[in-house]
Amino acid sequence: MEQQIQQFGAGPRELYLPEMAVITEVRRLTELETLYTVELPGGRDLGHKPGQFVEVSLYGIGEAPFSISSSPTRRGSFELGIRRVGMLTDVLAGYAPGRKIGIRGPFGNGIDVSKFTGKDVLIIAGGIGLVPMRSLINYVLDRRDEFGRLIICYGSRSDSELLFPDELAAWEKDPRTEYHVTVDRGTEAWTGRTGVITTLLPGLALDLPNTVACICGPPVMYRFVVMALRGRGLPDQNVYMSLERRMKCGVGKCGHCQINNTYVCQDGPVYNLPDIAKLREAL
Amino acid sequence: MAQYFLEQARVADFVAHLLASNTVYAPHRKGSRSYAFAKADDPAAVVLDYPRTLSSVKKFFLPPREVLLNFDLTLDAASVPPVEPGNAVFLGVHSYDLAAVRRLDFNFTTGNPERNYLARRDGARFIGVSYVPDKFHFAGSVGIDPYDMTGCDMFLTKHADGWIVDIPTGEGSELAAGFKLEAHDEPKPPRAHFTQHVFVPQARLGKVMEASYDHPVWNETADACLGCGTCNLVCPTCYCFNVQENVDIACTSGQRERSWDGCMLRGFTEVAGGEFFREKVAARQRHRVYRKFKYISDVTGQPWCVGCGRCTASCTAKISIVEIVNRLIRDSERDESILT
Numbered sequence: 046m047e048q049q050i051q052q053f054g055a056g057p058r059e060l061y062l063p064e065m066a067v068i069t070e071v072r073r074l075t076e077l078e079t080l081y082t083v084e085l086p087g088g089r090d091l092g093h094k095p096g097q098f099v100e101v102s103l104y105g106i107g108e109a110p111f112s113i114s115s116s117p118t119r120r121g122s123f124e125l126g127i128r129r130v131g132m133l134t135d136v137l138a139g140y141a142p143g144r145k146i147g148i149r150g151p152f153g154n155g156i157d158v159s160k161f162t163g164k165d166v167l168i169i170a171g172g173i174g175l176v177p178m179r180s181l182i183n184y185v186l187d188r189r190d191e192f193g194r195l196i197i198c199y200g201s202r203s204d205s206e207l208l209f210p211d212e213l214a215a216w217e218k219d220p221r222t223e224y225h226v227t228v229d230r231g232t233e234a235w236t237g238r239t240g241v242i243t244t245l246l247p248g249l250a251l252d253l254p255n256t257v258a259c260i261c262g263p264p265v266m267y268r269f270v271v272m273a274l275r276g277r278g279l280p281d282q283n284v285y286m287s288l289e290r291r292m293k294c295g296v297g298k299c300g301h302c303q304i305n306n307t308y309v310c311q312d313g314p315v316y317n318l319p320d321i322a323k324l325r326e327a328l
Numbered sequence: 329m330a331q332y333f334l335e336q337a338r339v340a341d342f343v344a345h346l347l348a349s350n351t352v353y354a355p356h357r358k359g360s361r362s363y364a365f366a367k368a369d370d371p372a373a374v375v376l377d378y379p380r381t382l383s384s385v386k387k388f389f390l391p392p393r394e395v396l397l398n399f400d401l402t403l404d405a406a407s408v409p410p411v412e413p414g415n416a417v418f419l420g421v422h423s424y425d426l427a428a429v430r431r432l433d434f435n436f437t438t439g440n441p442e443r444n445y446l447a448r449r450d451g452a453r454f455i456g457v458s459y460v461p462d463k464f465h466f467a468g469s470v471g472i473d474p475y476d477m478t479g480c481d482m483f484l485t486k487h488a489d490g491w492i493v494d495i496p497t498g499e500g501s502e503l504a505a506g507f508k509l510e511a512h513d514e515p516k517p518p519r520a521h522f523t524q525h526v527f528v529p530q531a532r533l534g535k536v537m538e539a540s541y542d543h544p545v546w547n548e549t550a551d552a553c554l555g556c557g558t559c560n561l562v563c564p565t566c567y568c569f570n571v572q573e574n575v576d577i578a579c580t581s582g583q584r585e586r587s588w589d590g591c592m593l594r595g596f597t598e599v600a601g602g603e604f605f606r607e608k609v610a611a612r613q614r615h616r617v618y619r620k621f622k623y624i625s626d627v628t629g630q631p632w633c634v635g636c637g638r639c640t641a642s643c644t645a646k647i648s649i650v651e652i653v654n655r656l657i658r659d660s661e662r663d664e665s666i667l668t
Contacts, residue, residue: 060440061396062408104399104406105575105582130600145404264603291599293571296440300568301596306623325541
């Protein structure tokens with residue numbers, strides 16, 4: 046610790062100043078969710094990994110973390126899928142293409158896709174958890190030959206809340222994508238499966254040692270999905286999950302995102318199950 | 329090392345000497361019973377013999393409120409306000425508060441080093457003073473002696489009608505240069521004793537904490553706790569912060585400001601949509617104590633509590649961190665297997 050004091054001249058980089066980026070496209074997904082395409086100055090790549098997040102600033106309103114929904118394989122801009130749940134997202138919902146927003150990041154560890162290479166990839170997404178998982182899904186689709194099977198399990202409260210309907214339809218048609226969807230309560234028009242997301246798991250044919258699972262969804266979902274995957278015999282070390290916490294600063298300082306001894310903005314948001322299975326605050 | 333003596337009657341002269349060429353922060357009386365670090369102006373108002381200040385010197389490196397960004401809403405542009413280097417002399421600092429500064433240094437230099445903290449911290453020189461432990465201090469249990477000079481450029485040890493002066497660094501010599509100090513070769517006075525103790529060292533405390541996750545003390549403490557966050561605010565090693573936006577009345581400009589936050593406050597873990605990840609007071613108390621004795625300590629090997637006693641002294645509900653920790657130790661020692 047004494048040595049740390051000697052290092053003050055190092056000239057640390059600016060941590061809290063956002064870079065201004067432009068919203069180039071706004072696509073309404075549902076009544077509550079919108080997909081924003083965002084371009085950094087000069088069309089520079091964000092340089093992210095699937096599973097990472099950015100801090101979005103609206104000056105005068107505030108700053109909040111959002112996971113990146115596009116794959117780094119899609120160059121020149123990135124996408125944020127955002128639900129209206131508060132002041133910042135309400136204001137953002139009124140934004141049209143051409144508006145500027147501040148961006149800090151990408152932050153967090155993201156998914157180490159090298160651990161998924163050659164494996165069957167099982168995606169389990171609940172509700173808005175599909176937004177970050179879409180980054181991984183499109184990454185696998187864009188580099189399809191580097192991975193085994195792509196199995197997508199998607200659960201939503203209602204068919205009226207299903208996100209990215211065009212893409213869901215494309216996954217359903219794609220012979221190399223196994224797409225399963227269920228809704229908690231369907232509208233009258235719904236002809237598909239009804240039930241919580243864990244009901245999709247028992248029916249899957251899985252090559253267990255060769256399968257990696259990645260989970261993202263509402264807090265209540267994780268422990269039940271983990272129980273179901275353990276029930277299927279999938280080893281814990283093959284299970285990854287992206288966790289949500291209040292990542293206020295994104296740089297490991299403000300303390301809000303801490304789960305026991307881990308900072309989600311630094312060590313997460315993507316965790317391998319054995320690393321957090323013993324953390325009582327995690328799931 | 330050569331020692332000198334500063335008579336109590338000459339303390340104000342010494343402060344005046346420091347003030348002639350430095351910005352000096354030192355303890356002052358605050359109301360009838362409290363003390364606070366403040367910018368020294370009147371040398372006679374500086375108090376070196378005090379039990380503890382309300383908050384530590386942390387507030388000069390990590391201010392309670394601080395502008396991170398100035399923004400112009402008409403241009404949608406922001407700029408970072410300059411942070412002036414501290415370059416100040418901190419006079420009258422107790423060893424536990426300096427130990428706390430070293431811990432903050434660790435937190436603000438590891439991972440992503442933070443310019444704001446480091447710039448304010450730059451050029452700080454410390455003149456430590458000894459203290460007599462009162463009923464709240466337990467720094468000795470976390471390895472911080474009242475006479476510990478680590479990090480000090482000068483150190484004043486209370487003795488009879490004045491202070492024995494040590495000058496361990498060249499910067500200390502520069503501070504003292506031009507001020508006449510008599511040589512002193514008598515031995516230091518006998519060490520004062522602590523009345524509060526945590527009964528095991530950090531190496532074992534990590535295991536005690538590990539075994540105590542579900543201990544009833546968390547719920548019992550929560551029954552008394554008001555969740556007010558005072559313990560966080562007065563802690564010299566707490567550094568969590570919140571960030572808020574302030575906009576001028578014409579809505580043309582504003583500031584993004586950070587302010588001290590506390591893990592004991594309910595909203596600390598709230599996310600959009602109204603989910604609270606540490607909603608129960610018991611879980612927050614456990615988190616606070618684990619932040620001081622487990623989470624960072626498991627990595628650094630050092631307790632992140634410096635034994636100043638502020639959280640206990642300031643607690644409206646009289647919750648004592650020493651009592652909590654000792655109870656965990658006592659109960660886990662019943663189960664020998666945990667500690668062996």
